[in-house]
Amino acid sequence: MATPAIVLSQVTKRYHQQPVVDSVSLTIAAGETLVLLGTSGSGKTTTLKMMNRLIDADEGTIAINGTDVRQQSPHELRRGIGYVIQEAGLFPHYTVADNIALVPRLLDWPPDRIAQRTHELLTMLHLPESLLTRFPDQLSGGQRQRVGLARALAADPPIILMDEPFGALDPLTRADIRREFRELDALQRKTIVLVTHDVREAFALADRVALMDAGRIVQLGEPNVLRDSPATPFVRRFVDA
């Protein structure tokens, strides 16, 4: 069997002795889109951030492609893991071009290779070249989100982590970008972990959904399984809402 892309084994994170992620175990296959769904404060973001060591777990282990994340430096680890957050998390004092080139520069790509890759990404994400010299606050929310995705995809990492990536967008733009996202060839073979509190979004994008409550995974399965066979009354209420 192929090595899973991401394996969490009994991972716990506490703040002030209170577990906010409570003994979570989860195996994510290479190429899978796994959505962490749950109410505010259920531990989704903390779970995601432990995967690229923005937060270190207190207990348990996390392996990426078979290697414990603690055996790699955070920098090394993050080169293989794209990260997209709400409002795209772009650097405000960098132009669009510099934001997109961030990881390729860290990897010492020559300028012509960076330029070519940037051009490819703009085409793929339907962004005009004229945006390259602008700063993030000179873009629309949808453009910022696309630039954030371009930045995450720049060095073609096999894993992408996304935290409420469409959260700041109006419903129409959100639906458009979600559709594009589903159809993007560059994302088809990637392992994606996406955090959202939006059931519809989760069901539209996920291969499997992990529904979290109070730091635990309450149910893990394909969308139709959560819908048709909710494991608990909480799952039923959440899914019906």
Ligand SMILES: Nc1ncnc2c1ncn2[C@@H]1O[C@H](COP(=O)(O)OP(=O)(O)OP(=O)(O)O)[C@@H](O)[C@H]1O
């Ligand atoms: N640095 C911190 N110090 C103390 N408590 C924290 C810290 N970070 C997160 N928490 C708490 O941990 C719990 C889980 O937070 P987390 O951000 O993982 O939830 P979430 O499910 O992503 O919620 P949201 O959808 O609101 O972002 C929350 O109760 C939060 O207040």
